[in-house]
Amino acid sequence: MNRKNKIWIWLLAGVTCTGLFSCSKDLQQDPEQAIPTDDVFTSGPTSLSALYGVYSRSQRPEVFGGQPQIIGDYMADNADCYGTVYFGEISTFTATAASPIISEMWRIHFDAIMGANMVIEKVPAVQDPTFTATERKMYVAEAKFMRSILYFQLLNLFSQPYQVQQGGMPGIPIVTTAFDGTINYPSRGTVNEAHAQIEKDLLESIPDLATTFPDPVLARGRATKGAAYALLSRLYLYREQWDKAAQYADSVLNGAPYKLAADYSFYDGNTMEDVFSIQNTENDGPGGSQGWAFYYRPLAAGQSGGYCPFSASLETAFAQEANDKRFAMSDEGTAGNNQKRRFTLKFPNVITFKDNAPLIRVTEMYLNRAEALTALNGVNQDALELMNALRRRAGLSEWTLTTFQTKDAFLTAILNERRKELCFEGHRRMDQLRKGLSLRENDPERIAGAERVILPIPQRELDVSPALKGHQNPGY
């Protein structure tokens, strides 16, 4: 065969290959990291993974991964804020509706809520004979729990507390159906309406929720009956429905999985102290190289970058009784303004930010019940015993029936204990607002009902929703 012919043969081979090149099938490309929505609610395991997706979204810094929690502390009087500008302006009450972090906080809460709505709506209809009715009900109940805790946090950030006009102030848009492609524009409703939805979801979920799970990660990290009781207790406490607040706190405390921890080594431990903690791991943290430790700690011991050190006010509160073991859980570090300041040690992991988010713990139930019982009955032995359990653990002297002359003095003391016990866990702002206290000692105007003690509805949402337009919180 001569050279020329060889060339021809090669060419023909090339041309033949081209002719056989079948292309149309390659124009159907399927995603590799995702599956079409229609294929998700087709089996028990995929339904469960969609439920895990809701929990996973809640890990985000903008949800239960630190940001709303630090705001709960530094917008209140527990912490100062030396974070970036957009965090700083919230602490000085100068945030604007254009704030990207507030906008993202709002958006990602609803992102998680929509995941929950999908589970609630789609799971009952899944065609999978091996998917039991108990499992289905439990998944739906867990999604309802998640929906309610998400709405509750969002409401606390963006709406005035119940104490202003008995819950008659504007609430937040509530969506309880899965998104089907048609954009609706829910309006804000009232705080009471939001509370009613949260209460309904929690009450409906209780019968179907598990009591606990064998795996400690899931026992503390998934919604259980105890978690729903606990959240109801907090809801009723915030609404001043004292009997129910006390009753549901008691339901938690009587539950087998829960017990007050003997010391403060329980953080990130998934112990019986935890009622509900969003679980973070080294490989699966809140995301964005952020997390609780990112905000509450300097980046490394003795070095700078700390966003949220103790406020002077919190240091004073601890200074009033020496040797408080809770104060011992702190050290000095350099804050974002390059000054030496005190930082909490509750969330030490500044490497992978894997500390769990302790959203509800047994201690809060002690405090809820003590406060509620006192509100109902004045200074009383039951409440004293609950509080003394906490004080013993903190290494402080016990209280007696004669320690407090008045109900109000006792309530103030309970609130002070609550502050020291739950500091850096995001509770303080709501406790101050619902108790009529100013968020700043030196500025009596920062009380519930005032402008700018709640966050602005993001401008983006006002702009795209006719139902929200014109319903910005006053002052923004």
Added chain:
Amino acid sequence: MKKGVFLYLFSLISVLPAFAQMRTLTGTVTADSSGAPLPGVTIHLKGSTYRVATNPDGTYSMNVDGTPELLFSMVGYSSRELKVGPAMTRLDVKLQSLSSKLSEVVVVGYGEQSQQYTTQAVSVVKAADFSNVPAVTPQQLLQGQVAGVSMTNSSGLLGNASLLRVRGTASITAGTQPLFIVDGVPLNDGSYNTAYGGGASLNPLLEINPEDIESMTVLKDAAAAAIYGSRGSNGVVLIATKKGGYRQKTQIKLDYATGWVSPAGKIDVMNGEEYVGFFNNYITKVTGAAPITPPAQTTDWPSLVTRTGRNNNYALSASGGNEKTRFYIGGNYANDESFVIGNNLQKLSGRINLEHTANKHLRIGVNFTTAYTNMDRITVESGTLAPYTRGLQNTPVTPAYTADGQYATPTNNVLANINLSTNKYYTRRNTGNAYAKLNITDYLWLKTDWGMDLLETEERYRRSSKLGSTGTAGRAIWQDYKWLTTNSVNFEKRFAETHYVSLLAAHSYETARYDDIRVTGTGFISDLLPNVGSAATNTGNATGKAWGLESYIFRGNYRYKDKYLFEGTLRRDGSSRFDGNNRYGNFWAVSGGWIMSEEQFIRDLGFIDYMKVTASYGVTGNDRIGYYDYMGLYTAGVDANYGGNAGLRPTQIRNPKLSWEESRQMDLGLAVHVLDNRLQVAVNYYSKHSENLLLYVVVPSTTGFGFATRNAGEMRNRGVDLQITGVPVKTRDLQWTTTLNLGYLNNKVLSLPPDNRDDEGRNYILSSYNGQRVLQGHSLNTFYLLRYKGINPETGDPEWYTKDGKTTSTPAAKDQTIAGSAMPKWTGGFNNTVRYKQFDLGVNFYFSYGNKVMLTEFKELDNVYKNVATNVSRDLLNYWQKPGDQAFAPSATSASWKNGNSFAQQSTAQLFDGSFLRLKTLSLGYNVPAGLLNNTHILSGARLYVMGQNLWTVKSKHFRGADPEVSQYGTNAQVAGESYYSLPQPKSITVGANLIF
């Protein structure tokens, strides 16, 4: 398809006996006027792709058989077509000087056309136009060279993408970059970077060596771009690399340049003394902070983070050929340092282009380049530890070093972060194509072309434990591997002397697969361990995706008497990015031209040398959206996992109706050459109407999704491109060539989905960014801001305007109004080359007029924060103290500091006129005389030069930023003309030599 294959095979076989006796034809080509031999004249065997070029002495030699027609063409001379007589072996030819670009052949989509006869609106930049300009990337060569192409260097960061726009912006949220094609291979132009990657997206042309480029053709109108169908809307840039020449003596070229780089501008912040004084007199009153005592030594942060960067560029190439083979081999090594610490770029590339004529029927060739870049990158300008940003933000009382010479607070110290970490970015790229061209007859040929663009980018970072935690590291590899094949049938024939017909039919399939793999780790026992594998804790991640595009391409040209020109183009594209029902789209264009100078009545006028009018209309598309945007999706991965269990979460709204974005473009063109071609004017009017815009729209968060991709909206770009080239002086010793390029653009958003309406009832899209908004009835990049009035001289309070024009000190969001556009009305270049004896002088200007620039850094530099200590702009020293003061800043006790209405809040106070005129390059070269060169016996050419870039800029006197040429988000269409501590353009002085052996 099968039938076609048989036909194809049959036609191949049937021409086998057609091989005939070949003979060698030689001759000399000389200039008609002077009789001087002409080197580099292209001799084209008509009906084939066989081309040779004349040698330096004007001689040529080629293989012919029978009585072929030869086309002799060369820049500046009118082409001649001659028929070779039977058995003729010598043919001497004289060419007439033209001093115009008419006779040149330009590269167009899937072929070449004569500039004289094309009906497409294309602009060509040839190697000769930029060979004196050392450039890091090819786009820079286009700046100011092509009318209608607006090019903004997005930031002075090395390796960044530029904002390149061909005739405005045809899309709002889908991609707006033109399609870049190198020797027929469309380049991968995805973005492959992370937060550590620094700045905007990487430049898709970074790995192309500018020295290797023969020409760049910008396809501007539908007639030109419709052949690229669904990817033509943003214009197309065709890059042809050097190929060498048949029968050309081997030429070896060495270029060396070395330069010094500094920033083209700067922002003034306070020095130590000013800051301490300002803090104690002003900031303490605003924040209630205690006064500070000045430290023994203050720190000049801006100069700590900048330096004089050095760069070196070496290029070595060889090109030439014999009767059957031509080649080009090029190699390039460049080493660039930015003027900002921590930002360096090393580039190494090699190219081989080879073409072999096997026989009269078969020509095979390959173009291949391999490149490697190695960058030291710095964090994005918005990152907390970006050096340039921190250099301006850090107060002079923030120490850089402790007393004993250690880094002060290393975690938060930008110097420590640069010096105690590595942040590498590598790219490895192999781009090339191999082709075979088969001439069945002298008017019918087949071509098969197989191309690839294999891009691999890698990021490696390692941060010392001194920077917090116990050390972190990461490595990520992104791969984008593209393959394509194009097979075409071409026909070109002249009938009865008056009818010229050329036809093209092609099938093309292109597919690319993207993969990434990342590992991050934390916890190192020692900083001596550089790799992520040594970490205590590792996390890994890997994803992949792919797309495909199948196309059928047709083009026909018809020319009558070489004066009436017609062309039609059709392309049918099928893309994997759309659902089955919308998968295929048809794109087309028709165009016509009339060479009026061929008509007697024009000839009679006497002074017009050439005159052509053209008109075109057609439809192009844009498919630059995500790979699977039409699907409703639940995504797996770490963002969905929980407590060690695999999860899924909803991430995308289903949208099966998603389809192509289409642009309908009309173009009217006129080209006139007068005064013996010494004055050439080309003017084009266009109107590009884009519809079904692929919009990434904001939807209420209550849907669970923040955004959705939809086809909605219409936009129009209208404008005029004008290019005037003149040769005002032309003597033996002195020649001055001048070119003015001017692009006028009017962009208007015609309609948008009615979901979002503002207070005035206008539809709009909320951008993810704050300063701009897309408003129906206005330009795409419309700034929508509070109008800042200034400081009230009586009260010392800042004031703004309400919507109805009243003055207020407490503005609200509803007071925002339209405040201008970031889109320039006029852009262009003014380029001059003067040659005097052995000297050449190049003076190139680039300008932009009528655009606004938003410098968001002043929201911070003009602000006083309670909890964060940052340096402030020096302008704040002019603060209000007593009634009557015409102050820049409010009084320290102004209520505005307390009530959230800081004068630095986003408003027109940060908006500036972005018009500028910039002396882009100024170069002076000396060409060593031939006499001297001959003495060396090896050199045949030598030029020594000195060049300055960005030496001088005229800008608005109110402009407070470092540089008006800025676009923070690189290629993002929605936020052109915004800056956040963006690096200014580099100002450089370069000296270099070009040697030819």
